[in-house]
Amino acid sequence: EVQMVQSGAEVKKPGESLRISCKGSGYNFANWWIGWVRQMPGKGLEWMGLIYPGDSDARYSPSFQGHVAFSVDTSINTAYLQWSSLKASDTAMYFCARLYYYDSSKMFDSWGQGTLVTVSS
């Protein structure tokens, strides 16, 4: 069974750095793209980008390019989403998900439970 398990909720102050994690299991972690999705309070889903664990190739949505960074550690089947300097507007739930692709289309077939990030002074 494919599972994506994310790290726990975080409370941070503006300007602080943060890294949250997403551990995949039940499949060959290195061979499947992983995506990150933001959901601000009471709002919809926003695609942040993708990373390929096999070679750390990362693709960012233009809306998030330069504001976040993706990384992976294939030795422990874990992907990371990180910020160097948080803002209050980064307060949101963040989901990781495994990307499935076939026939020129792509979608998320398995999701993590989400990590709530709260940024407040």
Add this chain to the structure above:
Amino acid sequence: SYVLTQPPSVSVAPGKTATITCGGYNIGTERVHWYQQKPGQAPVLVISYDRDRPSGISERIAGSKSGNTATLTVSRVEAGDEADYYCQVWDSGSDQLVFGGGTKLTVL
């Protein structure tokens, strides 16, 4: 960038059929996927590639597409179907994954 348009809300009585639409330019040429998100939970894929139901998803949920509109249909609606539903495509022109704004399904 590619935009998917969904109605913000749909309301339906128990036992009736809910229809949620998703519009986009030339969506007929895109493969549309749908997710269900219940309050406090992660999204779940309920329809892939316009009309395919993943294992474990209720047969009461169906997807279709015609012209510039994709449609998610929930038949014989139950209280447990209350959720937000999102359509999604992969925009190969810009290499971006795009979500619709989401539709809140309310069971009256």
